[in-house]
Amino acid sequence: MNEFKVGLLALATLAAIVFMSFKITSNQSGFGQYVTYRTIVKDASGIFPKTPIKVAGIAAGRITSIELQGNTALITFEILKQIQVTKNSKLRIKSVGFLGDKYIEIYVGDSTEMLAKLDFIDSEESAGIETLVKDASEVLVDVKSIVKSLKESISPDGQVSPIKQILADLSEVMANTKEATEVLKRVTAGNEQKINALMDNLESFSYDLAYQMDKANPDSTMSDIKEVLSNTKKLTADLNEIVADVKRGKGTVGKLLVEDEIADQVKATLSSVQKIVGKADAIRTELSAFTGVNTLGGAENELALRIFPSPERFYHLGLTTTEIGPDTETITETTTSGTTVVQNKKERQKDTFKFNIQVGRRVQDFGFRGGLIESSGGLALDYYLQNFGTRFSLEGFDYKKDKGANLRFITELQLWNVLYGRASLDDMARKERSATVQAGLRFNDEDLKGLIGFFF
Amino acid sequence: MLTFQNPAISLKNVTKIFGEQTVLDSLSFDVERNKITTILGFSGAGKSTLLKHILGIMQPTSGTIEVLGKDLSTLGKVELREFRRNYGMLFQYAALFDSFTAEENVGFPLKEFTKLSKEDIHKRVSELLISVGIKEESFTRLPSELSGGMRKRVGLARALALSPHIMLYDEPTTGLDPITTKMVNNLIVDTAKNHKDREMTSVIISHDVRATLEISDYVAFLDRGKIVEYLPVDEFKNSDKELVQEFLKL
Amino acid sequence: MIAKIQKYLINSTEDLGRSIIEMVNGLGLMTEFAGRFFYWAVRKPFRFHLLTEQLYFIGNKSIFIILLTGVFTGMVFATQTYLGFKIINVDSLVGAIVAISLAKELAPVLTGLIVAGRAGSAMAAQIGSMKVTEQIDALEVMGINSIQYLAVPRIIAATIAVPMLSIVFLFIGNLGAYLVGTTTLMIDEALFFSKLGEFMVVADIAQGVIKATVFGFIIAVIGTYFGFQVEKGAVGVGRGTNLAVIWGMVSVLVLDYFLTTFLVKIL
Incomplete structure (x- = not known):
């Protein structure tokens, strides 16, 4: 009796194995x-x-x-x-x-x-096509999200477009600035000229911006974005279809190969994307802080921020002071000058803070700057010796009928990494010449990122 | 020392050493055929070891053992296995297989060693069980359902199943009440008598002096691996050996 | 104070050393025992009725617990893996993963542990109590080799039964996973089977069966060995049974590791 039951067990086991083997032999040869x-x-x-x-x-x-x-x-x-x-x-x-x-x-x-x-x-x-598709889909994901946020900022639902908002705010700012300049005028009598110059620069700045934002203008960034949007829409639809097919395990990616239209569109999208990505990526910033001493006995400090929306264009915003430098988060060796200024140039003494707001353009190794230099209208020419990390600048500003312009010659030298040294000859054309020696730090994006990383 | 012509069992200078201990010390001992021989001794004197040597389960360190004329050391494994059919052994607690009934226990050696049919086995088993005093209604009982005395009977029946020529009894009456002791003694005597025509040598290992002296033909006294005294029973009772005297008094 | 610490350390080291030596001794004795198994297994008489008896005891009588454990293991495992897989949307793979894990690891190991507990202990107890009541001596006296009579059928039976039980476990485990997967977890049935077929190979089942076979052998060798080692009455039987179960289970788990690494290379 028991033998029978044992036999049954053995049979059942055999049956189970055979059954399971059948279930899994989809790939077996045999x-x-x-x-x-x-x-x-x-x-x-x-x-x-x-x-x-x-x-x-x-x-x-x-x-x-x-x-x-x-x-x-x-x-x-x-x-x-x-x-x-x-x-x-x-x-x-x-x-x-x-x-x-x-x-x-x-x-x-x-x-x-x-x-x-x-x-x-x-x-x-096949690897090439496949990785291209893979890359394209990855790019598309990025594009999608960029496009999405761009869309939001350009025309979010039911709200006033933020860009418009910015422009509106800007004009307000301009109005306020105009007011401020009245004050400034009063304070810095005789500097209307400079204020006007500042205004002009700011205006041109915002004009530039508006120009870029204008969808209708074929040159502007916006129209590029528009183009990309439409291409992307088309392509996304097609790709969704293909992806669905692929998901179903059907068909081959060969479809992609056969239909040139899609391939062309992919190319077009990719190149448009590159343009935008190129643009977005290219905005660089530079932060510098310098401190030093003037032969006339005053301390001179400068804090500046440079924004490069493209490698050859930049906006310079800065502050110069003859007091001991303002607090910055950067590690600097502040050399305090113990000596007090004996001689006081009217301009320098009273003007504790001076503004530097310039627009600039870089051509090869030369740079041209114009705008407010030390709260007065001026122009500047830079020459870069890349290999030596050196920069020579010639600035002309503060034009006075009687005195002429303040001509300044600056030599800036990269001492080490982010540490720079600067020597300048001021008022070269005038009688009261002076020299300034400064040391400071100059950071670009990478340095800043690294620095922030260090602190956090 | 008693010696015999053509003994059933003959040990010659058998020594057994376990590590540091000498359990059997150059022992020479003959057992006469068709008689009841008892080996007495204290616990630990070497009785069980001696028994194992006689059975061929253990090999001596030195010396020879002859059983029924055959030198055990000359037998190969298979021959030895067959040779064991000549022995029957009754254990102190019968050592019945607890998952088999009385019938199955007695039939076990027949199943293993003979090619008898089921009916023939059943017949023989019945014969055996009845001959030792087990009634038919107890045939299908498990050992746990039998009394100690009945178990011993069944054990005896099993030992006799293959008609052995040598019966070995390991402490057959030790620890039993007087009535059961008498019963067992009777069994041993009857067994020896009933099989005399085919030859039946009985060897009893015990330290129950009184019971064994009643039924034995010969008595040997084993002390620390040596046979100290070996005499026919009546002479043994009057032995002058001190040790024996002490033992007999107990 | 220092002397006390020293003494304690010395004693502990001695004990440890002794234990290790004992264990190695034991291993040697067990190996010798296994050798005797092989010797007697191929000699007449072949007691097939004993083998069948043992197969019934180890195999058929374990079926219920194997079915129970198997189906619940399959169900639990399916549920657990589902939770994780659902997150990355590969819940269709649950069937495949459960099947492969069952086949390669869970079925042989769990079956081994169950059999070690059930049959391994029974073997040690049976043989141990026979030893204590002189039944083994009785066998020997009758000229029947106790290893051949008691150990060989059990070891062979276990070596055959455990893989069979393991397959049953595997089958019922998959069934459980399938039921839970397609009803409670709402996994698509067609996907369940197609992914199963895609990822599982016969070699996976083979691995599990080989493991189970080895486990069966080891469990029975350990069980019968400790049974024969028993001395000193009831206490000894209890101790022998305990040792058989513990060492049986430990061996299953340790061998599982070595077998896995070994089999992965071959299959």
């Missing part, structure tokens, strides 16, 4: 006749013996062996006999979903001649 073929590929990474071979997306065989042949890989594999592999069939290595499991797909060609046993099937390089 049933059916197979024919062996071969191919040569440049890169067989991720391919192992037993990696499945698919034809039209359905399992049709397995790899039997992979060998190194010179600099390429020779793959031997077998395919179900009933699949007619023609002479112009192609072979491609593809990956499945996220996990990146690789398999080989065979595209049967339309030739009337069949391949014989052990013949070679041509392999096509």
Whole structure:
């Protein structure tokens, strides 16, 4: 009796094994006749013996062996006999979903001649297309989010466009500034000229900005963005479709290959994107802080911020003071001057804070600046000796009928990393010449990032 | 020392050493055929070890053991296994297989060693059990359902199943009440008598002096691995050896 | 004070050393025992009725607990993996993952542990109590080798039964996972099976079965060995049973590691 039960158990076990084996033999070779073929590929990474071979997306065989042949890989594999592999069939290595499991797909060609046993099937390089698609989709994700936030800032639902808001605020600021300048005028009698100059610069600055923001203007950034938006919309729709297909495990990415229109659009999008990304990426900033001493006995400090919306254009905003420098978060060695100023130039003594607001343009190794230099209208010329980290500048400002302009010659030297030294000759054209020696720090984005990282 | 012609069992200068201990010390000992021989001794004197040597379960460090004319050391494993059919052993607590009934226990050696049919086995088993005093209704009882005395009977029946020529009794009456002791003694005597025609040598290992002296033909006294005295029973009772006297008084 | 510490350290080291030596001794004795198994297994008489008896005891009588443990293991495992997989949207892989884990690890190991507890202890107890009541001596006296009579059928039976039980475990575990997956967890049925087929290979099942076979062998060797080692009456039997279960389970787990690394290389 017991023997019978034991026998039953054994039978049940056998049945269970057979049943389970059937359930999982979708990829097994073993049933059916197979024919062996071969191919040569440049890169067989991720391919192992037993990696499945698919034809039209359905399992049709397995790899039997992979060998190194010179600099390429020779793959031997077998395919179900009933699949007619023609002479112009192609072979491609593809990956499945996220996990990146690789398999080989065979595209049967339309030739009337069949391949014989052990013949070679041509392999096509697929990696390029696939990575392009992968990259494109990644870029698209980025683009999408950029576009989205741009959209929000340009025309958010139901609100006044922030850009418009900014412009409105700016005009308010301008109005306030005009007021402030009246005050300034009163305080700094005789400096109307300078204030006006400042106004002019600011105006041109905002004009520039508006120009860029104008959608209608074909040159502006906005229209580029518009173009990208429309291309992206088109492309996203198409890609969604393809992605859906791919998800379903159907069809091949070959569709992408066949339809040139899509490929062209991808190219167009990519290049437009590059433009924007290029633009966004290119905004650089530079922060500098200098402190030093003037031969006339006063301490001279300068704090400046330079914004480069493009490598050749910049806006300079700064503050100069003859008092001991304002508090900054930067590590500087403040050299306090013990000596008191004996001689006082009217301009210097009274003007404890002076503004530097300039626009500039860089051409090759030269730079041109114009705007407010030390609260007076002026122009400047810079010359950069990149290899030596040196900069020479000639500034002319504070033009007075009687005295002429204040001509200043500055030499700036990069001492180490972010540490700079500066020597300048002031009022060269005038009688009261003086020299200033300063040391300071100049940071650009990278340095700032590093610094912030250090503190936090 | 008693010696016999053509003894059933003959030990010659058998020594057994376990590590540091000498359990059997150059022992020479003969057992006469068809008689009841008892080996007495204190606990730890080496009785069980001696028994194992006689059975061939243990090999001596030196010396020879001959049983029924055969030198045990010359027998190969298979031959030895067959040879064991000549022995029957009754253990102190019967050592019945607790998952088998009385019937199955007695039938076990028959199943293992003979090619008898089921019916023949059943017949023989019944015979044996009845001959030791077990009634038919107890045939299908498990050992746990039998009394101590009944277990011993069944054990005896099992030991006799293959008609052995040498019966060994390990402490057959030790710890039993007087009535059961008498019963067991009777069994031993009857067994010896009933099989005399086919030859039956009985060897009893015990330290129940009174019971054994009643039924034995010969008595030997084993002390610390040596046979100190070996005489026919009547002479043994009057032995002048001090140790024996002490033992007999107990 | 220092002397006390020293003394304690010396004693502890001695004890430790002694234990280690005892264990190594034990291992040697067990290996010798296994050797005797192999010797007697191939000699007549072949007691098939004993083998069948043991197969029934180890195999059939464990079925209930195997089914119970298996189905719940499958269900729990499916539920747990589902929670994590759902987050990255690969919940269709639950079936495959549960099946592979069951096949390679859970089925053989859990079956091994269950059998070690159930049958391993029973073997030690049975043989141990036979030893204490002189039944083994009785066998020997009758000329029947006790190892051949008692140990061989049990060891062979376990080596056959444990893989069978493991397969049953695997099957019922997958069934449990399937039921939970498609009803409570709402995993798509077609995906469940297609992913299962995609990721699982027969080699996975083979790995599990090989492991189970080794486990069965070891559990029975340990169980019968400790049974034969028993002395000193009831206390000894209890101790022997205890040792058989503990060492049986420990061996299963330790061997699992080594077998896994070994099998991964071959299969």
